[in-house]
Amino acid sequence: MLQRILGRLTVALLAASFSENNSSASPLEDSLAVPAEHDACTKEFVPLREEAVARGKLIKAASERHAPPDETCKLIGNYGQSETKMIKYIEANPAKCGFPPLIADQLKASHKNTEAMQKKVCAMAQQAQRGGPAGPVGDFDDIGAPLLIR
Numbered sequence: 001m002l003q004r005i006l007g008r009l010t011v012a013l014l015a016a017s018f019s020e021n022n023s024s025a026s027p028l029e030d031s032l033a034v035p036a037e038h039d040a041c042t043k044e045f046v047p048l049r050e051e052a053v054a055r056g057k058l059i060k061a062a063s064e065r066h067a068p069p070d071e072t073c074k075l076i077g078n079y080g081q082s083e084t085k086m087i088k089y090i091e092a093n094p095a096k097c098g099f100p101p102l103i104a105d106q107l108k109a110s111h112k113n114t115e116a117m118q119k120k121v122c123a124m125a126q127q128a129q130r131g132g133p134a135g136p137v138g139d140f141d142d143i144g145a146p147l148l149i150r
Contacts, residue, residue, distance in 0.1 A: 041097035048089055052082040069125035076118040083111045 059075045067075075090097075090104045 038097055041093060045086070045089055045097070048082065048086045052079065052086060055079040055082050069121055069128055073118065073122040073125045076114060076121055080111065080114045080118055083107060083114055087111060 055075065055078050059072070059079055062072050062075055087104065087107050090099045090107065093099065094101070094104070
């Protein structure tokens with residue numbers, strides 16, 4: 001189940017992250033790079049985006065190597081923090097930087113998915129730490145004993 005959850009999160013991360021090629025990294029950067037006055041916005045926002053992408057890659061790597069839920073929980077939490085930083089920056093500078101409202105909406109939707117995923121994975125980590133039942137529960141003392149016929 002954890003692998004299915006991490007697989008979905010990886011797909012969401014890849015869909016939410018922006019392209020990393022050497023030309024324009026995203027439509028957002030295209031809109032930021034046009035006017036010279038937006039250079040400050042680019043210099044401030046791009047590191048936030050790169051941090052989120054790097055943390056997303058850590059989650060993907062953890063998924064591929066079947067990391068334990070507690071480690072994955074922490075990684076998703078870190079990714080969520082980087083998403084929050086990007087959202088706050090975009091909300092604080094929409095006019096100055098020319099951020100389209102769609103960008104903030106997409107990041108907020110992605111962040112809600114991240115929070116839901118973190119909640120599920122962290123619950124699995126807590127269950128694993130408690131040592132929840134790994135198999136059937138019950139009294140198995142009579143296994144192998146002859147059946148009594150009444």
